Amino acid sequence: MRRQSLGSGPPDVGVLHWTLASAVAGEVDSLAKHPKTEPPRPRPGDELSVTIDRLAYGGEAVGRHEGLVVFVTGAAPGETVRVRVRAVQRRHVEADVVAVEKASSERVNPRCIHFAQGCGGCSWQHVEEDAQLRAKSEAVRDSLERVGGLRDLPLRPIIAAPSPWHYRNKMEFAFHPDGLLGLHPRGAWNRILPLQECFLSPPSTVALVKAAQEFVRQEKLPLHDPRTHEGLLREMIVRQSRATGEIMVGIVTSPGRFEAAPAMAEHLASVDRNVVSVVRAIRASVNTAAPVQETVVMRGHDHITEVVGGLRFRIGIETFFQTNSAQAERLVALVRELADCSHGCLAMDVYCGVGMFALALAGAGAKVAGVELSEASIVAARANAAANGIANAYFYAGDARSVLPRVLAEHGNPRVLVLDPPRSGAGGKVMRRIARSDPDRIVYVSCNPTTLARDLQELQPFGYRISVVQPLDLFPQTYHVETVVALDRCGRHAPEERAFLSS
CATH class of the missing domain: 3.40.50.150 (Vaccinia Virus protein VP39)
Structure with a gap:
């Protein structure tokens, strides 16, 4: 897979539109085989009872209400849920779970507290692993x-x-002008969930994020505002090699003086002895997906080393x-x-x-x-x-x-x-x-x-x-x-x- 990130900025809108359109087309094609008289269309805010058929590629669960395709966030296959309509489209309805009326045998308790808060890092933490695997295979x-x-x-x-946990060797977090550092809720790229725990990343990542948040608050550093595009500190990237244990921390900033850089680098390095690289990545563009213009080593090396297939690879920020x-x-x-x-x-x-x-x-x-x-x-x-x-x-x-x-x-x-x-x-x-x-x-x-x-x-x-x-x-x-x-x-x-x- 190429250029997949987590939580650092808005998703590829074109790809998401393609994904949702593809899923909708499949459901509508299925309904077309058994046409029915169209019932009154629901409106945003209405509550419906929906039986879930399956998980769709894109993260939603798919159900039907009186012949209408409903994409539901937070439901599991085989269960009946009460949902609140969030949006009504020409060919489908989008909704959120209000209550589980009949739970699926494939539903499990989410491990992370942020999942219930709508964190964008996970979409299926409430579904058992075997069901996730079946859904992915069927999506293909x-x-x-x-x-x-x-x-x-x-x-x-x-x-x-x-292992379904702690598998990511790279995580990206966003700073917020309120002094927060964490992941975005799904679909809310101007809000931040301050990180308390994360079961996708190595445990050291959470400690580093908390240490960085503590430092920027203590030093009152100017944090980037995505609405005005003002403020110095924008994102924090943490990479860790599975083979060597080496950790790289990247602080993504706008152009400008960063006088606290040496002190911040020392503070982060003190959190974990495996931190061998702290770098500043300078990005002038307001686009979070744009490449950085310059990388400056704040402490240690400009790379870490990963080993895959017996080959060594230098990994930069x-x-x-x-x-x-x-x-x-x-x-x-x-x-x-x-x-x-x-x-x-x-x-x-x-x-x-x-x-x-x-x-x-x-x-x-x-x-x-x-x-x-x-x-x-x-x-x-x-x-x-x-x-x-x-x-x-x-x-x-x-x-x-x-x-x-x-x-x-x-x-x-x-x-x-x-x-x-x-x-x-x-x-x-x-x-x-x-x-x-x-x-x-x-x-x-x-x-x-x-x-x-x-x-x-x-x-x-x-x-x-x-x-x-x-x-x-x-x-x-x-x-x-x-x-x-x-x-x-x-x-x-x-x-x-x-x-x-x-x-």
Whole structure:
């Protein structure tokens, strides 16, 4: 998965609209098979009794009231709940649980106090793990069949996380002018829930957040106001290596003097002896997703080191890296297995980031060309290759649409092509360029099943067939699901192993 963050700013609105529209379309299609006389439409504030059918990709539970599709926050499959209508759309209603009238056997007590406060970090903490896994697997199947037009899917059982708690190696928190530091409630990007506990992050993260909040209050530091865009301190990022235990703390600020930086760095380092890096990341843009313009080391190093698949990776404050290190091990092993690169095989890694997949394939003997938009990530990928003694990996910075022709001209067509695009997907132009490069096998790593399905449609005219669909749970307690799809050119494997793109 690419560029997934937690709680630091507004979500990708385009992707959320795509996700909700896809879910609504599926429910409405289902209703269309059994048309009924349309009942009076509810209004915001009305209370309804709703029986929940399932969990939807996007985090909501889906139910019906008198034939009307209702998306409910905080419900579990199989239960009956009283809900209050929050919004009425043309094709569905959005609502919140007021009371559970008949509880589901899949409902559990949320572990974190912030879940009941609407924290945006988790969406399914009230649902048992097995039910979460089933919902994620069904989300993959539903998207590929309905959005992508696929049939006879070779869908493998989902790979569960080794632990559903304390798995995140990166967390992002926002400062608030009221002196608070924490996560945003769902859909409320101008409010903050001051962090008391978090069961997604390592325990050290909570202690560091509390220490930072104490320091900024004591020193009366100017905190960023998202409404006026004034104030110095904006966000705090905490990263921790699973392999080494090293911790990096990043303080994201607006431009300007930060005289308290040395004292704040010392204060944070005193909280945990594993803090080996405290950096300031300066961002001028009001957009929280914009890259930083400058990084200044406040204390220690400018990176920490993570180990995945036996390879060492330097992680900076803005480095994209899988946020579940334990599952990243399994993901790398799976991609290596599906790529099946023999010694000297030419492979290509599109959206390669800092080289996690590219270096794993190169370490197995393949010659690999990696392509990535971020220049900083390419610099890191080359450094990671050198640090691991790998000389058969080559990295190119630039947009995949424009860089791919040059890379193909230099290296030739790959036998295997791996891609791991952002949540928005690769898009038609990139997918068609990939297909025209004529690899024997394509391994697509996706964090969004709806955009995955859309991208796979682009391969239909080129004769690629799916041989493996493997979901993985990289983000327990949330609706997010990782999916790895392997596709082969027609004729490489037996037909019974393939799913065909329908016409």
